[in-house]
Each structure stands twice: as C-alpha cells, then as structure tokens.
Amino acid sequence: MRRWRVFVTAGLRRSNRTNDVSRAAQERYIVVDRRTEFDRLVAANRILAHEDVVDAFGHVSLRHPDNPHRYVMSRSRAPELVEFDDLMEFDLDGAVIDDQGQTPYGERFIHGAIFEQREEIMAVVHNHAYDVLPFGLTGTPLVPVIHTAATIGEEIPVWDIRDKFGYATDMLVRNMDQGRDLSQTLGENSCALMRGHGAVIACKSLKEAVVTSIYLKINAQILTTAMAMGTPIPLSSGEIESMSATQLSPLAMDRMWEAFCRRAGLEVT
Incomplete structure (x- = not known):
C-alpha cells in the first residue's frame, strides 16, 4: 500500500508537459478517492472492535476498487489498533503484493x-x-428474528473443518483449499458459521458487511433470550426480502454508518 501511494506521488512530479500534468491530475484524483475507501476499511476494523464483534482476533477485507483480482486488509494486528499504514494488498490466492516487512x-x-x-x-x-459461537456448536439454527438482522439471510450454514481436513488441524483457515471449502459452504448466502471458531460475512459493500456483522451478533443475543422464554418466531421470506431492501437503502446505510463511526470515536468516512 505504501509503495502504491509513493508511485502516484512520483507521477505528479514526472513532467510539466500539459498532457502529463493532465494524466497526473487524474491519478491524483483516483488516489484521493481510493484513500477515502481505504480509510473506511480502517474505520470498519475500529467499529467492529468497538461493537464487540471482534476482539484481539478477527479481520475485515475490501476487494480492491481498481483491481477485482486483488483485495486489501490490515497486516496481522488487533482490529481496534489498525491504522492506514497497516493496510496490505493481496492477490486472490493470498500472495502479498508488497509486504513492506x-x-x-x-x-x-x-x-x-x-x-x-x-x-x-x-x-x-x-x-x-x-454470542454467535453457540449456534455453530449445537445444531440450533441461527435464524433472523429481528427486522434489523434481515440481511443475515434466511439460512446460515455451518462449516466444520473436520469434515474434509480431519481432526488434527488448529481450526484456522491456513490455505486456499480450506478457504475454498469454507466458501463452498457459504454458497450464495451472506453469512456462514464455523464450528467452534466463528463466522464469516460476505457482502456487496464494506458498510453492508459491517452492519450485517453487528446485527448478526445482536440477533444471536436476542434469539438466545427468546429461546429461554419460549419458541421464537423467525422472519418470513417476504419480511427478509422487504426489510433487507429497507436496511440496504442509502439513507438507512448512511445513518447506521454515521452512528457506528461516532460511537467508535471516529470521523465519518
């Protein structure tokens, strides 16, 4: 990430000729725009930590805005501590583009x-x-029961690393074979649980991924309480579809993002 920024800065100094200045101005516009997106990725880490979705462990990534065959995420660091210069770029197979040490x-x-x-x-x-972990251990389905959790989807499958990789792993996803197997379990869903490990959330935007992660946790809390009281009523397919459209509207998404940024003590990105 750092080398990429230096390259663009160098491009601005390359020449005083009109066409080169114009090209450099375009490059500068792009880097400013992308800086905002990457700042938002930093904010996502901080927000998820503040909302107790992640602790010292856990991570969030963004598909590279200019190259769909790459993605960006922090170096190995607790999410609440992530800063802009921690961001790293990867090929889809996990190869580091420039590790900078x-x-x-x-x-x-x-x-x-x-x-x-x-x-x-x-x-x-x-x-x-x-709050989510017990649902990957017990066979009890984690279903949406509150309207703000509609985006978690009607079905949340459970992936067990033992099914394909045996009983002697450390339960971490350490290679692409394991990652692809998890992704196949996720299928077309937005969420999947990992037995005895955690959850994965995949969405069409960074804001959506953060919000869905937060309300997945809240929904698990409320569902657990409801099961202690009686038989919970899950959202219907129609309710999930309608509420998801409402939740994902720009108005609702911006409102939630602003609130979560402020709660975490961040400027709104």
Whole structure:
C-alpha cells in the first residue's frame, strides 16, 4: 500500500508537459478517492472492535476498487489498533503484493477464496463473536428474528473443518483449499458459521458487511433470550426480502454508518 501511494506521488512530479500534468491530475484524483475507501476499511476494523464483534482476533477485507483480482486488509494486528499504514494488498490466492516487512494475517485465505468464488462480493468479515459461537456448536439454527438482522439471510450454514481436513488441524483457515471449502459452504448466502471458531460475512459493500456483522451478533443475543422464554418466531421470506431492501437503502446505510463511526470515536468516512 505504501509503495502504491509513493508511485502516484512520483507521477505528479514526472513532467510539466500539459498532457502529463493532465494524466497526473487524474491519478491524483483516483488516489484521493481510493484513500477515502481505504480509510473506511480502517474505520470498519475500529467499529467492529468497538461493537464487540471482534476482539484481539478477527479481520475485515475490501476487494480492491481498481483491481477485482486483488483485495486489501490490515497486516496481522488487533482490529481496534489498525491504522492506514497497516493496510496490505493481496492477490486472490493470498500472495502479498508488497509486504513492506509486515506480517499478514494467517487466515487471509478466507477472504481470497470468497472474493475468488463470488464476483459480486466487495467486503468480507471474519469474527469470533461470542454470542454467535453457540449456534455453530449445537445444531440450533441461527435464524433472523429481528427486522434489523434481515440481511443475515434466511439460512446460515455451518462449516466444520473436520469434515474434509480431519481432526488434527488448529481450526484456522491456513490455505486456499480450506478457504475454498469454507466458501463452498457459504454458497450464495451472506453469512456462514464455523464450528467452534466463528463466522464469516460476505457482502456487496464494506458498510453492508459491517452492519450485517453487528446485527448478526445482536440477533444471536436476542434469539438466545427468546429461546429461554419460549419458541421464537423467525422472519418470513417476504419480511427478509422487504426489510433487507429497507436496511440496504442509502439513507438507512448512511445513518447506521454515521452512528457506528461516532460511537467508535471516529470521523465519518
């Protein structure tokens, strides 16, 4: 990421000729725009930490806005500490473009495999939210029961690494074979659980991925409480479709993003 920014800056100094200045101005416009997108990725890390979706572990990625065959995520660092200069760029197979001496997340293959198999996906979150974990252990389905959680989808499959990779792994997704197997379980859904490990959320925008991750956790809390009281009533297919459209509208998304940024003590990106 740092080398990419230096290259663009150098481009601005390349020549005083009119056509070169025009090209440099275009490059400068692009980098300013992309800086905003990458600042938003930093904010996503901080927000998810503040909302207790991630702790020292977990990560969020963004498909590169200019190259769909690459993605961007932080170096291996606790999400609440992530800064702009921590961001790294990867090929879809997890190869680092320029490590700058930084260590990448060992489970980046979760992200690359999903970006590889789902062209429409622009952002991926992996978390270990404690309220969500029991639903990957018990056979109890995690279904949407509150309207703000409609975007988690009607079905949330559970992936068990033991099914294909045996009983002696450390349960981390350490290569593309494991990442692709997880992605196949995710299918066309927006969420999947990982038995004894956590969850993965894949969405068409970074804001959507953050919001869906937060309300997945809240929905799990409310569903657990409701099951202790009686038999919960899940959202119907029609309710999920209608409420998802409302939740994903620019008005609602911007309102939630502003609120979550402010709650985390961040400027709105």
